Amino acid sequence: MGYTWQYYDLVLAGIAASLLAGVAVGYATALSMEVAVIATCLLALVVMGHGLFVNGPVDAPADLADPVDLLE
Template identity: 45%
Template sequence: MSEYYDVILGIIPLAFFGITGGLFATGFSTTTAVLAAGLVGVSLVGHALFVNGPVDRTPDATPTAAQNVSGAMNAPVDAE
């Protein structure tokens, strides 16, 4: 399944060419159509970076076999 950033990377060129072509077909000048499509592309990148920014995933809260009851990782074992 595709991730959010894969979708954004696919939508940017589709939006750019689609909006440019649509605006040009409706009578806007090429300069205006490219500028409007570029603003949409920049806003998509801005959303991906700042609104839904890439962050590290937090580890699961479930303890693993390497953790003891106190939650310390690799705690020394009393060997007598």
């Protein structure tokens, strides 16, 4: 039966891939490393934003109102 990929596995892979792409672009082109990595960090932010806000880790918006047991 093997491992099945989940959505958040792809989110983490997308973040890592975008940052590695920035390093590769920085080495392979005349663009400075700082500019290349910062530009691809913006892509990583888009991937994280999608994982948090568009396809968030809750089943329903009502789940966001549940009290936190640790703080009681």
